[in-house]
Amino acid sequence: MDKIIDALSSLYGEGNRIVFWNDPDREFEESLSSLGLDGVTLLRADQMPGLEAKIRMEREQPESRFLVYSATHVPLPSEDWLLDIRLYSRTFRADRASIILGELGLQEQSLHSHLQARAKFLGSKDRLTRLKKLVQPTDSIRDLDRKMLAVVTKVDQPEFLGILTALYHAIPDSDLDALPPAWDEIEKYDLSESFWSMVQGQFGYSENSPTLKNLLIRLMVSDFAHSITAELPAALAHLMLPRLFLSSASVCLSQWRDSNSRSDSYDRLSKMVGDALKIDSLLPGMKIEPLLDNKTFLVIEKFIAVSLRDRVTATTATINAEAVKAIAKHRQNGYWADRNRGAIGATREALHAVYDALIAAADLFGLRGEFSNGFDYNSAQAMFDGYATTLHQFDRLYRHFIEAADAATAQGWEILKTLRDGVEDCYTNWFLTNVSLKWGKFVEDELLKEWRVEGVIPQPWFFHKVEAALMESDRRVFVIISDALRYEAAKELVDVLNGTYRIQAEIQPMLGVLPSYTALGMAALLPHSKISYSDKGDVLVDGQSSAAGNRSNILATKKGVAVKADDLKDMKKDAGREFVKPYEVVYVYHNTIDAIGDSGSTEGKTFEAVRQALNELSDLIRMIMNNLNGTYIYVTADHGFLFQETALDATDKNALTDKPAGTLIAKKRYLLGRNLPDSAKAYHGSTAITAGSDGDMEFWVPKGNNRFHFVGGSRFVHGGAMLQEITVPLIRVRQIKGDAKSKTSVKNVGVMVMTQSPKITTNRYRFELMQTEKATDRVKPATLDIAVYEDGQAITNIERVTFDSTQDNLDSWKKSVWLSLQKRSYDKKGCYHLILRNAEDGIEVQRVEVSISIAFMDDF
Numbered sequence: 046m047d048k049i050i051d052a053l054s055s056l057y058g059e060g061n062r063i064v065f066w067n068d069p070d071r072e073f074e075e076s077l078s079s080l081g082l083d084g085v086t087l088l089r090a091d092q093m094p095g096l097e098a099k100i101r102m103e104r105e106q107p108e109s110r111f112l113v114y115s116a117t118h119v120p121l122p123s124e125d126w127l128l129d130i131r132l133y134s135r136t137f138r139a140d141r142a143s144i145i146l147g148e149l150g151l152q153e154q155s156l157h158s159h160l161q162a163r164a165k166f167l168g169s170k171d172r173l174t175r176l177k178k179l180v181q182p183t184d185s186i187r188d189l190d191r192k193m194l195a196v197v198t199k200v201d202q203p204e205f206l207g208i209l210t211a212l213y214h215a216i217p218d219s220d221l222d223a224l225p226p227a228w229d230e231i232e233k234y235d236l237s238e239s240f241w242s243m244v245q246g247q248f249g250y251s252e253n254s255p256t257l258k259n260l261l262i263r264l265m266v267s268d269f270a271h272s273i274t275a276e277l278p279a280a281l282a283h284l285m286l287p288r289l290f291l292s293s294a295s296v297c298l299s300q301w302r303d304s305n306s307r308s309d310s311y312d313r314l315s316k317m318v319g320d321a322l323k324i325d326s327l328l329p330g331m332k333i334e335p336l337l338d339n340k341t342f343l344v345i346e347k348f349i350a351v352s353l354r355d356r357v358t359a360t361t362a363t364i365n366a367e368a369v370k371a372i373a374k375h376r377q378n379g380y381w382a383d384r385n386r387g388a389i390g391a392t393r394e395a396l397h398a399v400y401d402a403l404i405a406a407a408d409l410f411g412l413r414g415e416f417s418n419g420f421d422y423n424s425a426q427a428m429f430d431g432y433a434t435t436l437h438q439f440d441r442l443y444r445h446f447i448e449a450a451d452a453a454t455a456q457g458w459e460i461l462k463t464l465r466d467g468v469e470d471c472y473t474n475w476f477l478t479n480v481s482l483k484w485g486k487f488v489e490d491e492l493l494k495e496w497r498v499e500g501v502i503p504q505p506w507f508f509h510k511v512e513a514a515l516m517e518s519d520r521r522v523f524v525i526i527s528d529a530l531r532y533e534a535a536k537e538l539v540d541v542l543n544g545t546y547r548i549q550a551e552i553q554p555m556l557g558v559l560p561s562y563t564a565l566g567m568a569a570l571l572p573h574s575k576i577s578y579s580d581k582g583d584v585l586v587d588g589q590s591s592a593a594g595n596r597s598n599i600l601a602t603k604k605g606v607a608v609k610a611d612d613l614k615d616m617k618k619d620a621g622r623e624f625v626k627p628y629e630v631v632y633v634y635h636n637t638i639d640a641i642g643d644s645g646s647t648e649g650k651t652f653e654a655v656r657q658a659l660n661e662l663s664d665l666i667r668m669i670m671n672n673l674n675g676t677y678i679y680v681t682a683d684h685g686f687l688f689q690e691t692a693l694d695a696t697d698k699n700a701l702t703d704k705p706a707g708t709l710i711a712k713k714r715y716l717l718g719r720n721l722p723d724s725a726k727a728y729h730g731s732t733a734i735t736a737g738s739d740g741d742m743e744f745w746v747p748k749g750n751n752r753f754h755f756v757g758g759s760r761f762v763h764g765g766a767m768l769q770e771i772t773v774p775l776i777r778v779r780q781i782k783g784d785a786k787s788k789t790s791v792k793n794v795g796v797m798v799m800t801q802s803p804k805i806t807t808n809r810y811r812f813e814l815m816q817t818e819k820a821t822d823r824v825k826p827a828t829l830d831i832a833v834y835e836d837g838q839a840i841t842n843i844e845r846v847t848f849d850s851t852q853d854n855l856d857s858w859k860k861s862v863w864l865s866l867q868k869r870s871y872d873k874k875g876c877y878h879l880i881l882r883n884a885e886d887g888i889e890v891q892r893v894e895v896s897i898s899i900a901f902m903d904d905f
Contacts, residue, residue: 046076049139052147053082053112056135059150063102063111063134065090065127069118073139077114084110091115095126102130145173149180159186166193166234179203190239197230204838205243206867210301213261214310221258221317228257247868248297249290265318267294268341271865275335278327292808292865299842302340302380303830312343319344333372338863343392346381347460350399354464357406361467366411373400373407378828378845385884395456402449402461406468409442413471420479425487429498432768433554436480437533440769443472444533444652447690451652465690473689481749481767488728488766496735502555504773505569505576505737507681508603514677514777515629523669523678524632525610526570527662528563528639529763530682534655535774538680541663542778543822547786548670550778557684557771559735560715560744562764563639566683566773567591569736571632572603577739578732582709582717596632605630610665618672625673633669637661642686645758651688670780680776686763687714687750687770693759699726699747701754707743713752714764716745726751728766793827794820796848796881798893799859803879805833805897808866812879816848816858828884831862833895835877840867845884871897 056064068074077087086106090098090113102111113127113134122128137147142160145167160167167173172193179192195203198211215225231237245251248267250260266284270277271291286294301311319325319342328348333356339345353372357364376382382396420436422428446468450461497503502510514522530538535552542550558569568576568584568591577585584591586599596607606628613633616624625631641647641654662680669675704711707718716727719741723729727745732738746765747753763770781789795817803812812831820826826849833841841864850857871877873896881891 046073046079048144049073050080050082052144053080053085053137056137056147057082057085057110061135062109063113063130064137065113065115065119065131065134066137066139067115067117067119068139069116071116074114074116080112082112086111088113089115090127091117099127099130141167148173149177150182151180151184152182153185156184156186156189159189163189163193163234166196166236172196187239187243190236191243193234194231194236194240194243197234197236198227202838205247206297206300209244209297210304210307210310212257213301213314214307216257216310216314218313221261221314221321224257247290248293249287249868261314262318262322264294264298265315265341266322267291268298269339269345271295272339272341273335275331280327281322284322290868293868295865296840296842296867298341300839302386303839303843308386315342318342337372337375340380343381346376346379346396349376350382350396350403351460353403354399354460357403357410358464358467361410361471362414364407364410364414366407369407370404373404374847374849376400378847383845391456395453395458398449398452398456399458399461402446402453402464405442405446405449406464409439409446409468409471412438412442413475420483422483425484425491426499426501428484428487429501429554429556429768429772432772433532436768437536437772439472439476440531441533441537443468443476444655448652448656469689469691473691477687477689477750477767484768485728485748485766492766493728493730493734496556496559496730498556502553502775503737504555504557504566505573507555507570507775508572510775511572511630511679512603514679518677520676521625521628521674522630523673523675524570524630525635525662525665525669525678525680526567526632527635527637527658527680527682529642529684529686530638530658530662530680530774531655531685531769532772532774533769534638534659535680535682535776538659538662539776540822541659542666542776544791544825545663545667545789546791547781547789548666548778549781549789550776552774552776555681555773555775557773558732559730559766559771560717560732560746560764561684561766561770562712562715563683564591565732565736567593567596570681570683571596571599572605573599575739576736578717578742582742593634596634600630600632603630604628605632607632607634609633610635610661614665614668621673633665635662635665638686639763642688642761643758643763645756648688648758648761651686651761666778676780676782678778680774680778682773684763685770685772686761687765687767688761690760693752693755697751697759698755699751699753705745711753712764713754713756713759714747714762714770716753718743721745789823791823791825793825793883794818794848796827796829796890798879798881798891801893803893803895805866805877805895806899808868808899810864810866812862812864814846814848814860814862814881815855816850819853819858820849820851827890829881829890830884830887831864831879831881833864833866833877834880835875840877841865866897866899871899873898 053064086109088098088111125131136154142157145160146157175196176192179195191205192203194208198208200207200211212225212227215227217223231240241255244260250263252259263284263286266281267286270285272295277285302308324342325344333349333352336345336349353369357369377397377400380386382393382400384393384397386393422431450465453461511522511524532554539550539552542548558565564584568586571586571591573586575587579585589595589599600607610633613621637658638654642651666678669678705718705721707720708716710717721729721743724745727747730744732742732744750767752759752762797815797817799813799815818824826847828845828847830843830845832839832843844862844864846860846862848860875897877895877897879893879895880889882889
């Protein structure tokens, strides 16, 4: 009776004035007097004429509330005097199904028998409570069963695709035949028949003995078929769902892959299905392009990566670098090579790195193609300028390739080995060899006689730049000297800085001293009137040692100080400000690249050190600006370096059988001494010419990129005359303040949908999108997740696309996105939206209303 009173009170509380209660078994007739419903009049319709009851309720007491009780069945409509009142009032039943019908607020009385059939499910208060949160008044039998399935599978939204993927997510790790724990409940509560009916309606899947395993296989085969532009391999054709339902299969798997909480089960199960179907054996002979949009199986991603590697390797001389990059970037946005998706991060990191390596290799070979006729420079100045503007890209691309290839190899991916050989041949045997021959001629014929390049600052003049900045700004100047920061890496640092709010950076090359080694390069950067050598070969600045421990003494003449980068970084803000307060010039010494590269045990990590150094320098610059109020900062180096991945052999060695008389210092790439003889194996010069030093110190430098010896490592070297060693970067970094800082703001490229109010007329539809500006240092590429939504739920696959064109050509700004609709009915006047969201943070970038008008569901 308490439940009956609560149920009736709820009906009246919802604003119902009249409630009919037919009790043909007279179960509650004797309890009517104990109902005690305040303000409700009990009217026995079975004990008074119908007309009298009608007059009383509608004429005499039109505002009163009535409980119309009859100990009879509901009369036939043709015999019901109160039919019109019954239709606009509510009906109450006292059996459990009827009470639940009322509790759920369901309008359809025909659901009563269905609730009776679901008595096992409804027997739990917890299940009923969770179901109540999902039910809508207008729900049908199918809606109720779907929401019961949602309760059993514990999904928040009662969407069937979510229910299905939740079931698959719960399948144990190693057994494709295993059933998820929730399946026992589905069968226990008699929901399995309804489940398979929904599967049939959603995917066209119908079997005499349906299983989750068989459905999964067919879903994945269908997704494979739907996403390729070639015929499905014959061995899989019989497993494909009806063609009309392929798009629904693709949407289902796309949303599963896109789920942060369930994608790891997709990775696991798709591998098991792929292995069972032997997908790898069906791929040989297929081209990349038909598979370009497929994301079904990891083995397909591997096949594409290997095929693209083979294409790059086979077309090094005629490579279409842009086409290779387009494929690689497209796949990096896909499911298996996106580092921000899924659970098997190591595999995704490796695949992403493989594509990074392919992009770098394609650009490297493409750049070589631009110089197929050699390096046609007619002077040292022209070639030095050529290196600063273009040729340094060979070094950067080689570094990027090795970095990416090493990252892939570290995860056990060896697929780049053959390409490594081609890249190594291009860089070491072709680029370094030809550059050394061309540049070596200018060194020998021009520069050893007069070490200058027109329009280029000599490294020993560097402090004049600092003094000019002091006069210009009347503020403290910071100088960061990063040991062995090569020009190409410094260019990359400038790109990073110019993509940072309130920072502006520019770079120019300086002509480094020769030999290009640390002691001489560091001395050249200090304020000085003269540089000289001691009897032991130590470098002196104005008669003082230029060693690290004495640099503050030298800088003190210019109100300056020297400090290690690590020591400055460890200072707290106030301590740092107090430290620099007395000085006009602060030299900050940073040593990551040389410390790692110039050691036989660690030289193999040279490019890792470069990446680490770039990150550290970027952080150091921001720290100086933010903590120490540094407005003007110079970043430079003592020298660059040469590095190659492969070990050198005897042909790379200009061996010194005996050191010449007068030798003071002998290193891998230089030899210092007095009264040195000429040598056919080396450039012979004077530091008075190449470094402006006093005295009679001479040097030998091996010709080209050779070494005198390999002791202590040989792949990382400096000291010689190669462009990579003597092109010293000079970066000027400024903090922008005031109104001008708005010009340094950083944003993502804008993206617009080219068709306004798109009308979808087929279940696979192509949307055209376009960047609104080109990508630059301060306008970053935008990576968007794109799909069509209804009421917050995706009704298509979700595609990730990056807009990153840096060209002025508007055609390069356009991209197409193919989206497939689930197979279901759509309201021509329904509210649907194409939504573009930032892939990194999920923030909505654009929303465009779309209409859907599909006369019949096709697959074209």
